[in-house]
Amino acid sequence: MPPHPDIALPRLIAHRGLSAHAPENTLAAVRAAYDIGCHWVELDVQLLGDGTPVIWHDPTLKRCSDGHGRLSRLRLAEARGLDVGAWFSDAFRGERMATLANMLDLLASLDMGVNLELKVGRNRSGTELADAVIPRLLDAIPPERIILSSFDMAALHHARSLADASRLPIGVLTESIPQKWQPRCETLDAISVHTDWTRLTAQRAREIKDAGYRLLCYTPNDPAAFARHWLWGVDSAISDDPGCFAGIAPPPALPPAAG
Template sequence: MVIGFFLIILMIVLFLFALKLNGSKSVYQENFNIQHSPLKIGHRGAAGHCPENTVASYKKALELGAEVLEVDIHLSKDDVLVVHHDPTLDRTTSGKGRLRDYTAAELKEFDAGSWYHSRFKNERIPLLSEVFERFRTEAGFLIEIKHPSLYPGIEAKLAEELRKYIGSASFNNPIMVHSFDADSMRRFHLLMPEVQVGVLIKRRINDEALKEIAKFASFLNPKQTILDSKLQLRIQKHGMKVYTWTVNNKKRMRMFEKMKVDGIISDFPDYFSD
């Protein structure tokens, strides 16, 4: 009788402790907290097959089995969220100079496909809203805020955009946000705690830094060259999921799949196991 009473008390204490650990993290679409591992994430769509961050690239990623589309965002001169990787236009478009010096309408005039191959000459820089509308019923999204220090208020702008979709009957796939800038992710988490956020890293990280990130982040995303089982365990001990980028080698892909990381980002979604 006494033992049973103490067991009940112990279970209550453990339950309350678990709530405390998870209270500051996202609870949006909890079914993805227990989904199979790893998520198949198409880097900039299927950047190994198509011009990155274009509608063609995202369509190809889905054809090749991607479950989540990785999307890079910036703000245009007129404060519209646009999908592009670099802060400048020169590498992947017919435009020149800084993206933030152009309005969204001006950016739409540039060719964003011919640099990759002439058959993509009609590709344009998409708006984030266009990507959502086009693919929201087919895939989840992993949104990277690029260079947030260049765009004061971009976190609030993204939260405003996401509120149009989250909770709608036609948007049941996961939405996650990450950045190399941990402060940006902390700001976004305060604005929209129901959305899972993560931090990208490309260098070793100590436990004190992990502890601080775990206060607001649901996942950490180390570069694949620094991720091993020891780092994976350290991240998991702080209650975060483990993603990795950008895995374009089939042998390493199999290794991370065996490690059961939570998500793998690749330019080649066709490299994932069935």
């Protein structure tokens, strides 16, 4: 097996950009994360109806824009006309939906790392999404600043067929970690496991770390409640508000797991 890249994961990763202080999954949210010294972000990518990959979480437009309807029925020209910032605050009025190309250009210019989630909606193709995303991602960002994740195993398997582990680090994304979690990781030659922090147990965390995988948790925003998870070996917390951890600093980063 090819070795994994030597990824220097930070303790804190900004969830959908600095989403506690800027509209999620926007260029503004990524710039805001960078401005507070957070150099890794977690973002969601899916396809418009015309096949354009965009940075967006929901299957619909209503929650985070002034539009309505399903993302899968939208063309790029229509997407560019949406305001995706005013819902958050007037300070972000006029913010536009970021295409994957827009976002990768920004991340590359700021030397930022990204945990990019392939968001596969109902009746959407994870294979088509991976085909649209992976070549662009690998062209723009070096492997040591990438982790690709998804709840959709078919999408991850197709992504792995497009690039080996030395070029494309993959993280297995799950809510509760199943008892037979390790075969999932092995079939993908994954580098990490990503889980809901409220469902993680000390035993499962120990299993993951003993097996040599990185362990990332989403989405803790209470550093005191999360404190014991650092002791369990968690590598990174994916938080809406990484700045809130400033008063309760996590321990120093662990050395990277052997590839």
